[in-house]
Amino acid sequence: MSKELKSIHVDLDKKIFELNGKILEKCSFINIRYENGMWSVDITKDEVYVSPTDQKLKES
Numbered sequence: 012m013s014k015e016l017k018s019i020h021v022d023l024d025k026k027i028f029e030l031n032g033k034i035l036e037k038c039s040f041i042n043i044r045y046e047n048g049m050w051s052v053d054i055t056k057d058e059v060y061v062s063p064t065d066q067k068l069k070e071s
Contacts, residue, residue: 016052019043030054 020029028035030052040055 016050019052 015031017031018029020027028038028041035054035056037057038054039057040053042053044051044053
């Protein structure tokens, strides 16, 4: 799914990376391209999924 690219803000000193005005966290890859008058950005975001703890079962 493609989204509209409106803005990119990268500040290495302040450790800021914003895409379309939103701070991006947990990104492990970014590719910024300009080709034939068209800008595009590809990102890979890391998401972590964890199963519920067994604590609920122990309390029952």
